Amino acid sequence: MEIGAGSSGCVLANRLSKNSKVLLLEAGDDPLAIQSIPAGALFMINMPEWDWSYQTVPQSTAGFGMQDRKINWPRGKSVGGSSNLNYMFYLRGNRLDYDLWGNITKDDTWTFENVLPSFKKSIVYNGRFVENSKEINTTYLVYGSAPRRREHYGESTYGNMYVESRPYAPLRDEFIDGGKELGYDEIDANADQRTGFGDIEANIRNGARWGSYSAFIQPILDRTNLKIAKFSHVTKIKIDKNGRAVGVHYIQHGVAKFASAKREIILSAGAVDSPKLLMLSGIGPKDHLESLGVKVESEHVGKHLQDHTAVFLMPNTIDQPKSLYPFRDFTIDQLWNFMINGKGVFTNPSAAGAQAFFSSSLVNQTGVDWPDLQLYMFGSGHHETVVEDFARIQGFNATVLDQILSPVVGRDGFYIVVTLVRPHGRGEILIRDRNPFSHPLINPRYLEHPKDMKILIEGMKLAVKLVETTPFQKLGARHHKVPFKQCDHHEWKSDGYWECFIRHFAFSLYHPTSTCSMGKVVDSRLRVIGVNGLRVADASIMPIIVNANTNTPTVMIAEKAADFIREYWTAQYQVSEKELFYTKKNEEHCFYTSRQNFKILQILMLHAYIDDT
Numbered sequence: 001m002e003i004g005a006g007s008s009g010c011v012l013a014n015r016l017s018k019n020s021k022v023l024l025l026e027a028g029d030d031p032l033a034i035q036s037i038p039a040g041a042l043f044m045i046n047m048p049e050w051d052w053s054y055q056t057v058p059q060s061t062a063g064f065g066m067q068d069r070k071i072n073w074p075r076g077k078s079v080g081g082s083s084n085l086n087y088m089f090y091l092r093g094n095r096l097d098y099d100l101w102g103n104i105t106k107d108d109t110w111t112f113e114n115v116l117p118s119f120k121k122s123i124v125y126n127g128r129f130v131e132n133s134k135e136i137n138t139t140y141l142v143y144g145s146a147p148r149r150r151e152h153y154g155e156s157t158y159g160n161m162y163v164e165s166r167p168y169a170p171l172r173d174e175f176i177d178g179g180k181e182l183g184y185d186e187i188d189a190n191a192d193q194r195t196g197f198g199d200i201e202a203n204i205r206n207g208a209r210w211g212s213y214s215a216f217i218q219p220i221l222d223r224t225n226l227k228i229a230k231f232s233h234v235t236k237i238k239i240d241k242n243g244r245a246v247g248v249h250y251i252q253h254g255v256a257k258f259a260s261a262k263r264e265i266i267l268s269a270g271a272v273d274s275p276k277l278l279m280l281s282g283i284g285p286k287d288h289l290e291s292l293g294v295k296v297e298s299e300h301v302g303k304h305l306q307d308h309t310a311v312f313l314m315p316n317t318i319d320q321p322k323s324l325y326p327f328r329d330f331t332i333d334q335l336w337n338f339m340i341n342g343k344g345v346f347t348n349p350s351a352a353g354a355q356a357f358f359s360s361s362l363v364n365q366t367g368v369d370w371p372d373l374q375l376y377m378f379g380s381g382h383h384e385t386v387v388e389d390f391a392r393i394q395g396f397n398a399t400v401l402d403q404i405l406s407p408v409v410g411r412d413g414f415y416i417v418v419t420l421v422r423p424h425g426r427g428e429i430l431i432r433d434r435n436p437f438s439h440p441l442i443n444p445r446y447l448e449h450p451k452d453m454k455i456l457i458e459g460m461k462l463a464v465k466l467v468e469t470t471p472f473q474k475l476g477a478r479h480h481k482v483p484f485k486q487c488d489h490h491e492w493k494s495d496g497y498w499e500c501f502i503r504h505f506a507f508s509l510y511h512p513t514s515t516c517s518m519g520k521v522v523d524s525r526l527r528v529i530g531v532n533g534l535r536v537a538d539a540s541i542m543p544i545i546v547n548a549n550t551n552t553p554t555v556m557i558a559e560k561a562a563d564f565i566r567e568y569w570t571a572q573y574q575v576s577e578k579e580l581f582y583t584k585k586n587e588e589h590c591f592y593t594s595r596q597n598f599k600i601l602q603i604l605m606l607h608a609y610i611d612d613t
């Protein structure tokens with residue numbers, strides 16, 4: 001039995017239902033078709049049907065430019081989970097991240113060498129390989145990205161998750177060329193992550209979103225042994241008197257139900273809801289759960305919360321119409337281009353297409369290049385509703401943000417997203433009360449640790465240098481000094497100014513992890529310590545956050561978990577390989593059928609649009 005059909009839950013359902021009966025309980029519905037259009041995802045954020053719309057508690061050292069000092073935490077609520085809302089960046093993280101996991105858990109399963117096969121297993125990589133020299137000559141020039149070596153990606157005969165270069169990524173070439181001018185290498189960050197610049201590949205197929213639903217659930221919808229119970233909000237895991245997880249209580253369409261598990265329960269409700277559900281079930285810190293009754297004392301549940309904090313270098317303008325300007329660029333022609341060719345502005349939800357990793361001076365002191373800063377190019381201009389849009393998505397206080405953006409509204413431009421990818425600060429998640437529908441108390445304690453601020457300030461300075469490089473200057477790029485009353489008592493671009501700016505505008509890059517940390521809440525086989533028959537497999541089990549976007553590592557965790565579970569139960573029951581009834585042919589058939597449905601839907605949407613205009 002699985003709880004949560006998100007990025008990881010879908011992988012597990014696919015792998016386990018090859019030869020077992022699986023009940024997958026998901027609080028949300030199937031994803032909306034509009035989610036397949038990458039640019040459509042932005043409209044889903046903060047819609048309660050598709051997003052849990054969490055917020056942090058007011059932050060004492062961050063969020064000064066947010067409403068009530070709270071920072072938005074969107075989380076997907078549908079089959080596919082947050083992979084239906086996310087920006088689809090495909091990044092694995094650094095070799096040293098995983099070697100550290102191996103060290104912490106004292107289990108080599110988690111070292112980079114041993115997680116690499118699980119990364120390769122999930123994907124179908126439509127990349128540009130070195131040996132294919134013809135392809136390099138064309139694609140290399142078009143996308144300005146380093147060619148890939150096959151050994152890092154594999155042949156992907158087992159994979160379902162498509163990874164492709166983004167067909168549309170405004171200012172990608174300027175960003176990478178600017179980095180080269182500053183003396184940095186161009187790198188393939190998935191093969192050999194270190195300081196350097198490169199493009200960002202994404203979970204897309206022919207331009208359409210290819211999240212966990214499309215990759216792992218859609219192809220197997222006809223498996224009779226997989227039951228997906230949508231609209232099923234799990235409220236509690238039942239632990240019997242022998243300390244075994246035996247079933248779950250859930251509410252579906254207002255009706256309270258119970259399902260019992262024959263073999264085991266796998267919790268994949270994500271870094272917010274997995275610890276919350278453990279606590280609601282009486283598994284967690286004793287002091288916190290006293291009023292609920294503690295079944296299993298587990299001090300670390302909800303603790304060690306880590307996230308990537310990000311801040312925009314803004315406002316920046318260019319003199320040429322080369323950025324995404326929604327009111328100009330979202331046209332019927334572009335919609336057609338997306339539907340027919342899988343290309344154009346609709347293929348990218350965030351106008352992001354290039355990124356760079358850097359090691360701050362704090363890391364450089366150690367002599368090891370293990371980046372703690374990541375910069376993205378977000379090639380979006382300043383359309384007329386930019387302030388309201390950012391206020392809705394990021395939770396900015398519109399009045400505060402207006403000071404920064406109103407002087408440049410109506411102009412092409414870009415943002416450089418400066419991200420802290422190896423945070424020193426740690427937060428926690430607590431339950432608000434015993435009501436399973438109450439949002440938990442999320443306290444990431446952003447920017448409380450002085451080192452985190454120091455690293456971000458270095459990142460801002462680097463971003464300014466990039467704007468000054470020739471490729472950007474050729475477009476007339478300018479980072480503007482605008483009146484900003486909250487920070488104007490500091491000299492513009494001084495450390496004090498940046499600190500003030502960052503404390504106002506830092507936001508979450510939506511990568512919470514480590515709230516059911518491996519080695520503390522679960523063991524290295526992901527079994528909850530102190531309970532039988534219960535595992536956690538999602539972003540919450542990372543012992544330390546990886547220094548890259550978290551979807552791909554979460555999918556890898558699910559692949560590992562499926563292997564552990566299959567190994568264990570195969571040994572118990574001698575499950576025969578002959579039981580496998582799933583075939584690749586079947587999967588391909590499902591793909592084409594669903595693809596046809598998607599095309600029909602696209603045509604209907606187009607008609608609706610034309611009618612409207």
Ligand SMILES: Cc1cc2nc3c(=O)[nH]c(=O)nc-3n(C[C@H](O)[C@H](O)[C@H](O)COP(=O)(O)OP(=O)(O)OC[C@H]3O[C@@H](n4cnc5c(N)ncnc54)[C@H](O)[C@@H]3O)c2cc1C
Pocket residue numbers: 003004005006007008009025026027028074075076077078079080081082083085086087088089090091232233234235268269270271273277509510511512538539540548549550551552554
């Ligand atoms: C806006 C956004 C942009 C992002 N961009 C990127 C990116 O570009 N690249 C990247 O690598 N990562 C990105 N991420 C992060 C990445 O998507 C997440 O790390 C990843 O999806 C986490 O997967 P998960 O399986 O742990 O949780 P989720 O995918 O969130 O899945 C949890 C599932 O459990 C369900 N659930 C929760 N509680 C219950 C309950 N009580 N009962 C039943 N079901 C329940 C939820 O509805 C959900 O479907 C982004 C995230 C967001 C929100």
